Each structure stands twice: as structure tokens, then as C-alpha cells.
Amino acid sequence: xxxxxxxxxxxxxxxxxxxxxxxxSGGSISSGGYYWSWIRQHPGKGLxxxxxxxxxxxxxxxxxxxxxxxxxxxxxxxxxxxxxxxxTAADTAVYxxxxxxxxxxxxxxxxxxxxxxx
Amino acid sequence: xxxxxxxPSSLSASVGDRVTIxxxxxxxxxxxxxxxxQKPGKAPxxxxxxxxxxxxxxxxxxxxxxxxxxxxxTISSLQPEDIATYYCQQYDNLPRTFGQGTKVxxx
Numbered sequence: 001x002x003x004x005x006x007x008x009x010x011x012x013x014x015x016x017x018x019x020x021x022x023x024x025s026g027g028s029i030s031s032g033g034y035y036w037s038w039i040r041q042h043p044g045k046g047l048x049x050x051x052x053x054x055x056x057x058x059x060x061x062x063x064x065x066x067x068x069x070x071x072x073x074x075x076x077x078x079x080x081x082x083x084x085x086x087x088t089a090a091d092t093a094v095y096x097x098x099x100x101x102x103x104x105x106x107x108x109x110x111x112x113x114x115x116x117x118x
Numbered sequence: 119x120x121x122x123x124x125x126p127s128s129l130s131a132s133v134g135d136r137v138t139i140x141x142x143x144x145x146x147x148x149x150x151x152x153x154x155x156q157k158p159g160k161a162p163x164x165x166x167x168x169x170x171x172x173x174x175x176x177x178x179x180x181x182x183x184x185x186x187x188x189x190x191x192t193i194s195s196l197q198p199e200d201i202a203t204y205y206c207q208q209y210d211n212l213p214r215t216f217g218q219g220t221k222v223x224x225x
Contacts, residue, residue, distance in 0.1 A: 037214075046217070046218045047207075048216075049214040049215065051213075062213040063119075063213065096161055103168070104152050104209070105154075105164060105207070106173070108162060110160075
């Protein structure tokens with residue numbers, strides 16, 4: 001059973017960089033066929049797709065966030081990461097890591113709340 | 119970006135009722151549509167993929183249909199544990215986009 005777990009600071013100061021890591025267990029990031037995704041949800045709102053990465057390092061970012069987002073992968077640790085720079089209060093959200101398999105997002109982490117505040 | 123429009127935004131129904139949610143895409147997405155269920159404080163859960171295929175382990179009272187731009191999600195007999203917010207999501211194009219969600223409550 002594949003499991004994903006987000007980790008990282010729950011509080012980030014405005015203008016700083018939000019950094020989260022997703023650790024994958026029960027399966028290998030390098031097995032291919034899967035896209036490792038980040039999705040966020042503002043408090044009480046809907047779901048916003050941030051971007052994804054393939055194990056080879058190929059990425060696609062949502063154009064609405066592209067200038068501030070970097071997603072990377074560390075296959076040796078079976079982890080992938082999200083960096084979001086120059087954060088503001090509008091980036092306060094629950095951040096989910098997830099696995100996309102040919103379109104459907106079939107496994108999700110439990111989510112982690114990141115608050116942007118001084 | 120492809121815009122996904124769900125309706126209604128919320129609904130209230132009785133246990134045993136048939137519940138229907140619609141999702142409209144701003145352009146033809148063939149059958150590249152998924153439905154998710156999200157309970158409060160939890161991550162979304164995949165229910166339906168490719169517009170009409172039931173994910174393994176999901177009760178058969180859930181179903182989906184449609185293609186092109188118009189899609190329907192149905193709960194044939196609403197159960198108390200179905201209280202949640204439901205989202206459609208397209209994967210025809212990048213970026214992936216979600217509908218705004220439909221909150222289902224018990225009357």
C-alpha cells in the first residue's frame with residue numbers, strides 16, 4: 001500500500017520560501033508511470049493543482065504559480081519536494097502531496113497546514 | 119486553462135435519496151474526468167476515474183457518466199457516511215483543474 005507523508009514547517013514568514021517534502025513509502029518513486037504532485041487547498045476553499053514531477057526530473061507547473069514554484073525529486077530517499085518563494089498570506093493553505101497515475105490522483109498524503117504570518 | 123463548473127455548490131437530501139451533481143468543462147475533455155470525495159479534515163479520495171469507472175473498493179451506489187463537456191455524478195441512495203464535498207477534476211490538459219466542489223448534507 002502506497003503512503004505519502006508531507007513534512008515541513010507549519011509557519012512561514014511573509015517573503016520567505018515555503019519548503020515541504022513528501023516521503024513515499026510502499027512503492028518506489030522511480031518505478032515509472034507516475035507523476036508526483038503537489039496540490040493545495042486554501043482554508044474552506046477548493047483544490048488548486050500546483051504542479052508535478054516525474055522521477056526523471058521532468059516537471060510541469062501551474063502557470064499561475066510558475067514563477068515562484070520549484071518541485072524536485074530525490075529518488076535515493078524516495079522523496080519529492082516543493083519550494084514556493086516570496087510567500088504571502090494568500091499562500092496559507094493545506095498542502096497535499098499526491099500520486100497521479102495516468103490522470104487519476106489515486107494516492108494522497110494527509111495534508112499539512114502551512115500558515116504564512118509574521 | 120480548462121474551467122470546470124460544478125452545480126449545485128451545495129445540496130441537502132434525505133437518507134436514501136438519489137443525489138446528482140453535474141460538472142461542465144469549458145472545452146471538450148473527452149472522458150478525462152475524475153470525481154473525488156473529501157470529508158472534513160481529510161484528503162480527497164478518488165471515487166470515479168475516466169468519467170464512469172468505479173475505483174476499486176468504492177461502493178456501487180456511486181456512479182459517473184458523460185463525455186465531452188458535460189458530466190454527471192450520482193449517489194443512488196444517499197447514506198449518512200456520504201456527507202462530504204465532491205469535486206470533479208479534468209486531466210485532458212495541463213494544468214489539472216478542479217471544479218469548485220459540491221457540499222452534500224443530510225436533510
